[in-house]
Amino acid sequence: MIELKHLSYSYDDRVKILDDISLKIGADNHKVIGFMGHNGAGKSTLFLNLVGELKPTSGEILIDGEPVAYSKKGLRKLRRKIGIVFQNSDQQIFYSIVKDDVAFALHNLKVPSKEINKRVEKVLSELDILPLKERPIQYLSGGQKKRVAIAGMMVIGSEWILLDEPTSGLDPDGRIRMQKLIQKLVNNGQRIILSSHDMDFMYETCDYFYLLGKGKILKQGDKQTVFDDEQLLRENKLDQPWLVKIHQKLGLPLYDSEQELFTIEGKHN
Numbered sequence: 144m145i146e147l148k149h150l151s152y153s154y155d156d157r158v159k160i161l162d163d164i165s166l167k168i169g170a171d172n173h174k175v176i177g178f179m180g181h182n183g184a185g186k187s188t189l190f191l192n193l194v195g196e197l198k199p200t201s202g203e204i205l206i207d208g209e210p211v212a213y214s215k216k217g218l219r220k221l222r223r224k225i226g227i228v229f230q231n232s233d234q235q236i237f238y239s240i241v242k243d244d245v246a247f248a249l250h251n252l253k254v255p256s257k258e259i260n261k262r263v264e265k266v267l268s269e270l271d272i273l274p275l276k277e278r279p280i281q282y283l284s285g286g287q288k289k290r291v292a293i294a295g296m297m298v299i300g301s302e303w304i305l306l307d308e309p310t311s312g313l314d315p316d317g318r319i320r321m322q323k324l325i326q327k328l329v330n331n332g333q334r335i336i337l338s339s340h341d342m343d344f345m346y347e348t349c350d351y352f353y354l355l356g357k358g359k360i361l362k363q364g365d366k367q368t369v370f371d372d373e374q375l376l377r378e379n380k381l382d383q384p385w386l387v388k389i390h391q392k393l394g395l396p397l398y399d400s401e402q403e404l405f406t407i408e409g410k411h412n
């Protein structure tokens with residue numbers, strides 16, 4: 144479990160981007176946890192605090208009950224627990240060739256070479272990018288680069304993976320692949336924290352939600368709790384997912400996914 148205790152963060156000691164936030168992420172065994180909020184609400188800042196790239200201005204973060212230590216050793220330990228895939232995959236490319244880039248963290252963790260090759264091959268094939276193994280990353284598409292960045296996280300096998308805007312720049316097929324990939328990570332026993340402006344994607348993918356605004360958590364809960372409040376979403380410049388709209392406006396049941404809607408409603412016709 145990841146616990147935030149009175150966490151505040153400010154880039155300039157004046158404006159609090161995160162203002163005295165206390166919460167327990169994953170306390171109820173949720174697998175895919177979504178953070179929502181308008182542009183500049185502080186989602187990325189929160190994620191950077193969670194992976195130790197930024198240190199809280201005040202307050203603290205506890206992982207499984209232990210406060211994060213900001214020493215080299217402490218941060219190495221944290222990275223084995225929590226990995227992040229940035230919104231812009233270029234930010235986390237260290238090597239030019241796919242397989243070297245994916246192996247990078249494992250070399251750092253002093254994993255034996257044979258084991259590294261095995262793990263890299265396994266992850267690349269799980270992500271359907273094995274044929275890209277020897278390719279220079281600079282020539283890959285945005286969606287392929289994103290998968291390489293995710294592969295780099297998967298090989299470490301961290302318990303938590305943070306995905307910052309995982310669907311940005313993806314086409315509808317890439318979006319569906321991302322959804323399946325998240326499911327795969329969950330099936331592997333990993334837990335996901337993601338942020339996105341794509342409310343339909345969030346609605347279908349996450350099982351718990353936090354709405355971030357004005358430096359605070361304005362609302363948290365399951366789909367029904369968070370997405371039913373149209374006004375709060377509007378105030379925070381967020382759309383209601385279309386499945387919630389047809390539930391509220393057309394009186395259909397609140398379906399969890401498009402697939403569920405078409406399967407069940409199809410049976411009625």
Ligand SMILES: Nc1ncnc2c1ncn2[C@@H]1O[C@H](COP(=O)(O)OP(=O)(O)OP(=O)(O)O)[C@@H](O)[C@H]1O
Pocket residue numbers: 154160180181182183184185186187188189
């Ligand atoms: N390195 C920085 N230095 C100073 N201010 C920053 C820095 N990074 C972000 N900010 C400011 O902090 C606030 C929160 O930004 P952040 O990127 O965390 O928001 P976000 O919710 O992730 O936004 P988006 O949805 O646009 O990605 C914004 O006002 C932003 O301008």
